[in-house]
Amino acid sequence: MWYDKDYFKSSQGFKKEIELQLRHFLEENFLYWLEAHSCMSTWQNGPGAILRELHKWALFMDFKEFEPVILDFIRFEKISREGYMSSAPQVYYSGLMLAPLSSKAFKFYGHKYCIPAMVTSGQGHRWPRDGYVMKGTSTVKAVAFSADGTKIVSGLEDGTIYIWDATVGERIGKPLEGHESNLNSIAFSPDGTKVVSGSNDRTIRVWDVEAAKQIGDPLEGHDGWVQSVAFSPDGSKIVSGSDDRTIRVWDVETAKQIGDPLEGHDGWVWSVAFSPDGTKVVSGSNDRTIRVWDVEAAKQIGDPLEGHDGWVQSVAFSPDGTKVVSGSDDRTIRVWDVEAAKQIGDPLEGHDDWVQSVAFSPDGTKIVSGSSDKTIRVWDVEASKQIGDPLEGHDNCVWSVAFSPDGTKVVSGSDDRTIRVWDVEAAKQIGDPLEGHDGLVLSVAFSPDGTKIVSGSDDKTIRVWDVEAAKQIGDPLEGHEGCINSVAFSPDGTKIVSGSSDKTIRVWDVEAAKQIGDPLEGHDGWVRSVAFSPDGTKVVSGSDDRTIRIWDVETAKQIDDPLEGHDDWVRSVAFSPDGTKVVSGSDDRTIRVWDVEAAKQIGDPLEGHDDWVQSVAFSPDGTKIVSGSSDKTIRVWDVEASKQIGDPLEGHDDWVQSVAFSPDGTKIVSGSDDRTIRVWDVEAAKQIGDPLEGHDGLVQSVAFSPDGTKIVSGSYDRTIQVWNDHISLGASQLIRHNDWIKWRTNGDMIRLLWIPYPYRSYVFTAHPCVTVLSKRHIITMNHQSIVCGSQWAKIKKQD
Numbered sequence: 001m002w003y004d005k006d007y008f009k010s011s012q013g014f015k016k017e018i019e020l021q022l023r024h025f026l027e028e029n030f031l032y033w034l035e036a037h038s039c040m041s042t043w044q045n046g047p048g049a050i051l052r053e054l055h056k057w058a059l060f061m062d063f064k065e066f067e068p069v070i071l072d073f074i075r076f077e078k079i080s081r082e083g084y085m086s087s088a089p090q091v092y093y094s095g096l097m098l099a100p101l102s103s104k105a106f107k108f109y110g111h112k113y114c115i116p117a118m119v120t121s122g123q124g125h126r127w128p129r130d131g132y133v134m135k136g137t138s139t140v141k142a143v144a145f146s147a148d149g150t151k152i153v154s155g156l157e158d159g160t161i162y163i164w165d166a167t168v169g170e171r172i173g174k175p176l177e178g179h180e181s182n183l184n185s186i187a188f189s190p191d192g193t194k195v196v197s198g199s200n201d202r203t204i205r206v207w208d209v210e211a212a213k214q215i216g217d218p219l220e221g222h223d224g225w226v227q228s229v230a231f232s233p234d235g236s237k238i239v240s241g242s243d244d245r246t247i248r249v250w251d252v253e254t255a256k257q258i259g260d261p262l263e264g265h266d267g268w269v270w271s272v273a274f275s276p277d278g279t280k281v282v283s284g285s286n287d288r289t290i291r292v293w294d295v296e297a298a299k300q301i302g303d304p305l306e307g308h309d310g311w312v313q314s315v316a317f318s319p320d321g322t323k324v325v326s327g328s329d330d331r332t333i334r335v336w337d338v339e340a341a342k343q344i345g346d347p348l349e350g351h352d353d354w355v356q357s358v359a360f361s362p363d364g365t366k367i368v369s370g371s372s373d374k375t376i377r378v379w380d381v382e383a384s385k386q387i388g389d390p391l392e393g394h395d396n397c398v399w400s401v402a403f404s405p406d407g408t409k410v411v412s413g414s415d416d417r418t419i420r421v422w423d424v425e426a427a428k429q430i431g432d433p434l435e436g437h438d439g440l441v442l443s444v445a446f447s448p449d450g451t452k453i454v455s456g457s458d459d460k461t462i463r464v465w466d467v468e469a470a471k472q473i474g475d476p477l478e479g480h481e482g483c484i485n486s487v488a489f490s491p492d493g494t495k496i497v498s499g500s501s502d503k504t505i506r507v508w509d510v511e512a513a514k515q516i517g518d519p520l521e522g523h524d525g526w527v528r529s530v531a532f533s534p535d536g537t538k539v540v541s542g543s544d545d546r547t548i549r550i551w552d553v554e555t556a557k558q559i560d561d562p563l564e565g566h567d568d569w570v571r572s573v574a575f576s577p578d579g580t581k582v583v584s585g586s587d588d589r590t591i592r593v594w595d596v597e598a599a600k601q602i603g604d605p606l607e608g609h610d611d612w613v614q615s616v617a618f619s620p621d622g623t624k625i626v627s628g629s630s631d632k633t634i635r636v637w638d639v640e641a642s643k644q645i646g647d648p649l650e651g652h653d654d655w656v657q658s659v660a661f662s663p664d665g666t667k668i669v670s671g672s673d674d675r676t677i678r679v680w681d682v683e684a685a686k687q688i689g690d691p692l693e694g695h696d697g698l699v700q701s702v703a704f705s706p707d708g709t710k711i712v713s714g715s716y717d718r719t720i721q722v723w724n725d726h727i728s729l730g731a732s733q734l735i736r737h738n739d740w741i742k743w744r745t746n747g748d749m750i751r752l753l754w755i756p757y758p759y760r761s762y763v764f765t766a767h768p769c770v771t772v773l774s775k776r777h778i779i780t781m782n783h784q785s786i787v788c789g790s791q792w793a794k795i796k797k798q799d
Contacts, residue, residue, distance in 0.1 A: 038088040072104035118429045140413030142186040149405040155186035189235045194620030228635040232278045241269030284312030284338045327355030370398030444714035456484030458550030542570030585613030628656030669701030
């Protein structure tokens with residue numbers, strides 16, 4: 001291939017023939033080529049470097065068609081390298097098998113190998129948002145893009161500096177070494193030829209990027225650790241901030257301090273930055289203030305900017321110089337008007353721990369922040385709101401963040417020793433949501449056979465969906481004159497019941513897609529919740545009129561008097577599995593159990609919640625009740641003893657809107673206003689795994705499929721999401737943030753599957769499946785379809 005590359009480069013006259021050879025290599029032989037490198041152990045200085053050269057050459061030859069293909073293959077090779085360099089079959093298993101459906105690798109090769117037979121569900125459509133993970137040898141304290149966006153510089157706690165290719169995530173040249181202690185801050189010069197670094201050794205050093213050498217002597221003068229450094233926009237000056245409470249400005253060419261130190265802070269100076277015109281410097285300190293300085297006059301401009309309740313860890317100017325952004329230990333980001341010396345709007349809140357780093361996007365419309373809560377967040381400056389979900393993937397504190405020059409990417413550095421590059425605009429949820437409603441989705445439920453989902457919305461319609469095809473079945477069910485608050489299938493799956501703010505309950509024929517008979521009328525307030533009895537002959541409803549009513553489905557009439565006792569709205573109702581009891585939850589903070597035949601309350605109310613009870617459900621054996629509340633907790637109750645079992649289940653950051661038991665009663669699923677779905681172990685009273693994240697709005701309704709393998713959720717974002725419940729209690733957790741899935745046979749451990757880094761949050765086995773869960777991916781693979789040992793070549797389909 002090295003020969004081909006040089007031949008191609010010097011043979012523009014044979015462009016057509018070269019184009020055919022290149023196409024054949026990319027579309028037919030690329031995976032064989034990687035396999036050969038693995039077998040010959042030439043991966044270390046082989047495929048990655050060659051592909052980067054090939055990309056440059058394709059640009060030179062104006063082969064625009066091949067540029068995205070080569071970039072995709074560079075990403076494929078980078079993500080799967082650690083696996084295939086250890087074992088040739090991993091080219092196909094961890095590489096091709098986990099490649100996104102939209103990737104060029106899967107497009108060219110997916111149909112040639114037995115991939116669809118192995119990935120049973122959840123294969124992603126896009127590469128992970130943290131497209132590249134670059135590993136360091138210690139905590140990554142600082143990162144920055146070069147001005148042209150082609151390079152990234154990272155500074156490590158051990159004092160080492162690395163330069164990286166931003167396109168493919170490969171390290172360039174040797175490390176820059178010289179600091180004698182921890183490195184705290186790093187920055188490129190505007191022309192990209194130099195790097196400046198600040199360290200606990202009290203020095204600032206300037207480095208030649210191309211030569212990978214220090215330029216001249218260290219800049220010395222600070223009496224404390226150097227916490228922050230930055231170049232001026234013209235590259236002629238450097239500003240530094242230190243624990244000695246001073247800011248100093250340095251001449252790059254002479255390597256000398258300019259004028260006296262800038263003094264005024266009463267604490268350590270954590271962060272400094274130049275204004276875009278180079279006339280001002282902004283500084284942030286643990287004295288909780290931000291100060292703006294006149295560079296030429298060497299004086300503070302106006303009063304300090306005050307408002308933070310904690311140390312100011314990071315500051316930056318907007319591209320037009322009119323604003324300053326600051327991040328603090330008080331977990332907030334604040335934006336300031338430089339001229340007026342006042343805070344603009346409310347603080348940006350969302351981080352659960354200290355904000356360590358902030359930066360403006362090149363167009364000034366966004367802010368990125370990195371925090372000790374392990375997340376990166378992007379904010380809309382004008383709207384003062386977070387954009388989308390947090391960028392998650394780091395396993396520890398995020399120390400540094402920066403935008404790429406074109407604003408499409410963010411780079412982050414972390415205590416987990418990695419540098420990650422993120423796509424700012426990438427899709428959040430892999431797998432298509434069920435879309436069609438024109439309003440909030442307020443209720444969802446599976447059919448008894450698990451093949452359908454019903455949803456109710458404030459667009460006044462009910463819709464039925466095919467789970468496997470992820471498509472709506474037929475037209476919406478219309479008739480209600482208000483929002484649909486609750487929907488449920490009958491036990492035989494032939495009917496749907498719905499409750500609405502129009503104060504009526506309606507029963508629908510699923511196959512005919514029509515209402516059956518007249519509405520069930522009697523409530524004097526909104527109908528909040530409806531459910532069928534286990535034999536399908538009755539319906540129970542709960543309403544804002546504080547009553548529960550039971551209805552005969554065939555006669556469409558109310559049975560007996562309303563069940564009364566609640567002092568406020570009834571939010572949720574459900575039948576017990578034997579149909580003899582009904583449970584209800586109310587805004588009066590109580591759960592009540594009712595005898596259906598006697599039409600009376602059984603025992604005292606179940607009390608313990610500190611706010612509205614939003615959702616209740618019986619366990620499959622009828623011995624327990626689960627409740628979810630606006631107090632952010634889920635509680636489990638013993639029906640016979642009328643007492644709470646154990647402590648509340650805590651973890652949600654907002655109201656719990658919906659709860660349900662799994663069919664075997666061992667798990668509970670909950671949906672919340674915090675936009676997450678959580679799965680809980682009933683016996684252990686603990687959350688299982690990470691939250692299921694992907695909705696952009698409140699999660700209003702959740703339910704298990706009848707076989708317990710899936711969860712459906714409905715949200716204010718107008719979508720219904722289907723999730724695989726792969727968090728099996730009987731599963732053995734083989735890997736957590738590790739790399740190989742192994743198979744024990746005849747006492748030996750055979751390496752079966754290597755999991756690429758971005759997919760590695762959790763790996764579970766539950767015969768016959770291996771399940772990989774990451775923040776945005778849920779992938780199930782049938783490991784019985786994976787052939788290994790001498791048989792692995794059978795993965796190739798026969799022509």
